[in-house]
Amino acid sequence: KAVVSTQSTGIKQADEIEKILCHKFMRFMMMRAENFFILRRKPLEGYDISFLITNYHTEQMYKHKLIDFIMEFMTEIDKEISEMKLCLNGRGRVCAVEYLKMVSPSIFLLLLNTCLFSFFGTIFSKESTTRPANC
Helix, strand or coil: CCCEEEEEECCCCCCHHHHHHHHHHHHHHHCCHHHCCCECCCCCCCCCEEEEEEHHHHHHCCHHHHHHHHHHHHHHHHHHHHHHHHHHHHHHHHHHHHHHHHHHHHHHHHHHHHHHHHHHHHHHHHHHHHCCCCC
């Protein structure tokens, strides 16, 4: 008689970026499920990750070590997703800064030329209308 226990859980996903990172990371982990012995290749519907523990696992492994593994695994996944999000935000910031370095001087010069032209254009037009005819 085989005793089977399935432990399924969801992972904290505060925003859209975390949802995408969680989905990609879980897909990566589940493709390597055979290396984790108790990790299912496909989670139960509505969950992000599922573990399948059979009587073979409980006979061959220490039960408290299985529980420790699951707890450590979940905390490490949360840490990894948080680190990936920080890295992604950092890369986005660097890209934005580099883009603005390339674009800003041209936009600045364009705005400066427009402002100077409109400013001096109004000065010269006012002077030309108020100047005496003999000047």
